Structure formats: C-alpha cells, structure tokens
Amino acid sequence: MINNLYIFDKYGNLLYYDEWNRPKKGEIKQEEEQKLMYGMLISIKSFVNRLSPTDTREGFLYYKTNKYALHYLETPSGLKFVMNTDVAAMNVREFLQQLYGKVWVEYVVRDPLWEPGTEVTSSLFKSKLDDFVKQSPIFGIRNI
Amino acid sequence: MSRQNTRLDQKKVNTELLTLAYGSFVTQILHDQNLNIDEVNKNLERIGYNIGLRLIEDFLSRTAAPRCLEMRETADRIQQAFRIYLNIQPAITNWSSSSDEFSLIFENNPLIDFVELPPEFSNLRYSAIICGCIRGALEMVQQEVQCFLVQDQLKSDSCTEIRVKFIRRLEDAIPAGED
Amino acid sequence: MDKFEALKISTKPKNVLDKSLSKGKGEVSHAIFALLFSEMVQYCQSKSYTVPELQAKLHEMGADVGNRVVDLYFVRDRNSKRETKIIQMLLFIKTTLWKNLFGKEAEKLEQSHDDERTYYIIEKEPLVNAYISVPKDKSSLNCASFTAGIVESVLTLCGFNCKVSSHWHKGTTYMVKFEDHVINRDKQMEEK
Numbered sequence: 456m457i458n459n460l461y462i463f464d465k466y467g468n469l470l471y472y473d474e475w476n477r478p479k480k481g482e483i484k485q486e487e488e489q490k491l492m493y494g495m496l497i498s499i500k501s502f503v504n505r506l507s508p509t510d511t512r513e514g515f516l517y518y519k520t521n522k523y524a525l526h527y528l529e530t531p532s533g534l535k536f537v538m539n540t541d542v543a544a545m546n547v548r549e550f551l552q553q554l555y556g557k558v559w560v561e562y563v564v565r566d567p568l569w570e571p572g573t574e575v576t577s578s579l580f581k582s583k584l585d586d587f588v589k590q591s592p593i594f595g596i597r598n599i
Numbered sequence: 600m601s602r603q604n605t606r607l608d609q610k611k612v613n614t615e616l617l618t619l620a621y622g623s624f625v626t627q628i629l630h631d632q633n634l635n636i637d638e639v640n641k642n643l644e645r646i647g648y649n650i651g652l653r654l655i656e657d658f659l660s661r662t663a664a665p666r667c668l669e670m671r672e673t674a675d676r677i678q679q680a681f682r683i684y685l686n687i688q689p690a691i692t693n694w695s696s697s698s699d700e701f702s703l704i705f706e707n708n709p710l711i712d713f714v715e716l717p718p719e720f721s722n723l724r725y726s727a728i729i730c731g732c733i734r735g736a737l738e739m740v741q742q743e744v745q746c747f748l749v750q751d752q753l754k755s756d757s758c759t760e761i762r763v764k765f766i767r768r769l770e771d772a773i774p775a776g777e778d
Numbered sequence: 779m780d781k782f783e784a785l786k787i788s789t790k791p792k793n794v795l796d797k798s799l800s801k802g803k804g805e806v807s808h809a810i811f812a813l814l815f816s817e818m819v820q821y822c823q824s825k826s827y828t829v830p831e832l833q834a835k836l837h838e839m840g841a842d843v844g845n846r847v848v849d850l851y852f853v854r855d856r857n858s859k860r861e862t863k864i865i866q867m868l869l870f871i872k873t874t875l876w877k878n879l880f881g882k883e884a885e886k887l888e889q890s891h892d893d894e895r896t897y898y899i900i901e902k903e904p905l906v907n908a909y910i911s912v913p914k915d916k917s918s919l920n921c922a923s924f925t926a927g928i929v930e931s932v933l934t935l936c937g938f939n940c941k942v943s944s945h946w947h948k949g950t951t952y953m954v955k956f957e958d959h960v961i962n963r964d965k966q967m968e969e970k
Contacts, residue, residue, distance in 0.1 A: 617810065624814070646817050
C-alpha cells in the first residue's frame with residue numbers, strides 16, 4: 456500500500472507531493488511537514504554515513520516502523536524520491552527508479568513549461584504518475 | 600536496477616529533424632540579437648547548459664550510473680552519452696599530464712549538416728550548444744568543468760574537437776541550520 | 779518573415795545533388811530532440827507576452843525548417859518531380875513530409891464541408907506536444923504551431939499559397955486555408 460510521495464531537488468525544494476492512502480492526516484501543516492521531512496533525511500543520511508564501518512556509496516535506503524516504511528532514492532543529480540508504504544511493500548526503490556525514468560524524466564524533464572527548481576503543476580505528469588502508482592503491485596497489497 | 604541495452608535510446612527521430620530544428624533556432628537567435636555574434640555564442644552555450652541540466656536526468660535514469668570519482672570515468676560517460684543521444688562515438692584523446700583535461704573528437708557532427716558559415720559569421724560558435732550541454736550536465740552531478748570548441752568543421756578544420764577541463768568538485772547543498 | 783537573406787542562403791542545403799542520396803536515414807535519440815525543442819519553446823516564451831505571440835514565433839521557426847526541406851525531399855523522394863494539384867500536394871505533405879520528419883504519416887486528410895478552400899490534416903499525437911499537458915481550455919499553447927509553420931512554408935514555396943494554423947482538436951488539427959487563386963487554378967486544371 457502506497458501512502459504518499461515526496462520529490463525534492465538537490466537544494467531541498469519540494470518539487471512534488473502527492474498522497475494516495477493516508478487516512479490519518481498529518482497533525483502539522485503540510486508545508487511544515489515537508490520541511491521537517493527534508494531536514495530529517497539530511498540528518499539521517501549524514502549520521503548513517505558516519506556510523507558506517509566502511510565507506511558507503513548509497514548510504515541510507517529505508518527505515519521501517521511497526522506501521523509504515525519510508526523508502527529513499529537519491530539520484531546522482533541530487534533528486535530525492537521519498538515514498539511511504541505499508542511495511543510489507545517490496546522492491547520500492549526499484550519502483551522509484553522506474554518512476555524516475557518513465558514518469559519524471561518523460562513528463563517533467565521534457566516539459567517546456569516546467570522550470571527546474573519549481574513545483575511541478577503539469578496535469579499530464581500528475582495523471583501519468585497516478586496511473587503508474589496504481590498499476591504497481593505495491594499499491595494494492597495491504598499488510599494485515 | 601541495471602537495465603540492459605542502455606546503449607541506445609529505443610525511441611528515435613530522424614537526425615535531419617534535429618539538425619533542421621537547431622538550424623532554425625540559431626537563425627532565430629541571430630535575428631533577435633541583430634547579428635551580434637558574441638551574444639549569439641553566449642546564448643547558444645546557455646541553451647546547451649539548460650539542456651544539460653535536464654539531459655543528465657535522462658542519462659542517469661537510463662544508465663543507473665553512480666557519480667564519477669575521477670575524470671577518466673567522466674570521459675567514458677560523456678562518450679556513452681554521445682552514443683545514446685547523437686548516435687556518434689567521439690574519440691577521447693589528448694589527456695593532460697595531470698589527467699584533468701581531455702578532448703572529444705568526432706567528424707560526423709550531426710548539428711552542422713547543411714550548414715555553411717558566410718565570412719561575416721566566422722566567429723559564430725555554432726556547436727557551442729554541445730559544450731554548454733556538457734557543462735550543465737556535469738554541474739548537476741557536482742563537477743564544475745570548462746568546456747569549449749578547439750576545432751570546428753565549419754571553419755575548415757577536419758573534425759570537431761571539444762575540450763573538457765576539470766575545475767573543481769562542488770559541495771552538496773545543505774539546508775540552512777543543518778550539519 | 780523578413781529574415782536576412784545572407785543567412786538563409788548560407789544555411790540552405792549545399793547543392794543537394796552533391797550529397798549522396800542515402801542521407802536522411804540517420805537517427806538520433808528522441809530525448810535529445812525533445813529537450814532541444816523544449817528549449818526552443820522556452821526561448822520563444824521568454825520573448826513573448828502572449829500565447830499567440832509565442833505560437834507565431836514557433837511558426838516562424840517551423841517556416842525556416844520548411845524552407846530547407848522542400849528541395850531536399852523533392853529531390854530525394856520524388857526525383858525532383860513537383861506536384862501541381864492541391865490534393866496530390868497535400869498527400870505529399872501527409873505522407874512523405876511527415877514520414878521524413880516524424881517517422882510516421884499524419885493520420886488524416888480532410889476537406890472542409892463548408893469551405894472549399896479549407897483542408898484539415900489531423901495528427902493524433904504530435905511529437906512536439908508529447909510532453910505538455912493538454913489544456914482544459916483550447917486557447918492555450920499548442921506547440922504544433924512549429925509543424926504548422928513547416929507545412930505552410932513548404933506549400934507556399936511549391937506555389938500553393940496558404941495559411942496553416944494548429945488547433946487542439948482530435949489531437950492536433952492543422953487547418954490549411956488556401957488563397958483563392960490557388961483554388962481557381964486547380965479548378966482550371968480540372969477542366970482541361
């Protein structure tokens with residue numbers, strides 16, 4: 456089950472946010488939540504690398520709680536894809552990598568009306584993303 | 600997730616469409632800049648830079664390549680990108696002794712088909728868009744480079760030579776108040 | 779279109795007969811064209827205040843492409859034989875021109891029911907519109923103005939003076955409106 460998705464650029468600008476199954480709404484304002492999310496990612500990333508017994512190339516991949524898991528994909532260009540799912544979801548990073556290539560690169564990167572660093576407003580992207588998410592096996596499976 | 604067959608883009612367009620569209624673009628810019636060639640050159644480099652900022656995402660998603668740790672790796676990736684996007688294979692040569700500078704050399708530059716520069720445009724760097732593109736793409740992966748045309752077939756050189764010079768590695772951006 | 783002649787001449791194909799006719803089969807990635815075209819749109823946008831202005835600029839760049847392809851395609855694909863009839867010429871556009879440029883034919887060619895001067899070329903999914911959202915209100919940006927510019931200049935250079943515009947309809951519809959004398963000439967040829 457997919458809860459929500461954040462996409463940040465390398466400067467920490469939130470480029471896109473969407474949610475699918477998120478019955479319990481955040482208790483803080485969305486904007487505040489997004490800022491905290493980005494801050495947390497940077498802290499986790501830096502700390503896990505410091506703890507690592509050997510040098511890491513990728514570092515932080517995901518964390519899991521008893522209710523949900525947060526999956527993280529950072530591209531070498533600094534784009535950050537963050538997806539929250541139920542705890543049983545598998546191969547979410549691979550899914551994010553595909554989403555990057557098949558949806559982001561096609562419908563955001565090639566859109567002349569999108570300016571890098573700004574929020575994505577293209578309805579074409581939104582609907583392609585929605586289709587892509589809903590067709591994924593991760594979307595339907597619910598952990599009991 | 601390493602996708603096989605990343606060599607070439609599956610979806611193609613006729614090279615002529617690219618060549619002709621670019622020709623019309625350059626013509627338009629020359630017109631808008633009242634034939635001020637220096638300004639046109641800057642524009643072309645800047646447009647290439649903007650393309651590079653976006654093209655890098657396409658490249659990374661296609662190849663799942665990690666960041667390069669040294670220039671020789673970078674050179675190979677650029678060569679791969681020429682293959683994927685322009686369907687040509689430049690030679691990588693003329694390394695500097697410190698291995699931070701090299702040339703890409705190719706003869707079949709698809710941008711310059713049908714193009715002939717009249718004498719009054721002899722300073723026009725028609726292919727500067729490629730240099731800008733390399734600079735923009737590498738900046739996105741935190742490498743600052745200088746990139747410029749050394750040989751130009753539109754100026755009776757026998758090939759196109761692009762020089763790439765490493766300047767420095769850029770720091771990852773850290774949000775205010777962190778670290 | 780008051781572009782300086784110097785450049786136009788210089789960037790025309792050299793003598794196409796000097797080139798081997800196998801030319802034109804080369805391919806590059808779709809991605810690089812999409813990104814170049816995206817920059818062309820952004821460039822036009824930065825120089826325009828309104829959508830029609832932006833589209834006019836794209837149209838003009840398309841016309842420049844049309845200028846360059848017209849000789850090339852007739853020599854290469856038609857043994858230099860030009861079309862003289864409207865319908866044959868439009869079919870050339872729908873098939874040969876489209877295939878050369880975009881790798882596929884346009885979907886349909888229709889004549890208007892109410893106006894004999896008007897024809898429609900219909901393209902379901904134009905390459906140049908592939909990555910922008912189809913707008914809710916149909917007055918917004920249609921990047922196929924670029925293609926309309928190509929078509930208009932090819933037709934005009936072949937003696938079929940017309941105006942070509944692009945519209946959000948059945949994908950994209952190009953409306954080709956010929957000048958009266960072109961229609962009259964066609965009729966006279968019919969009578970002969």
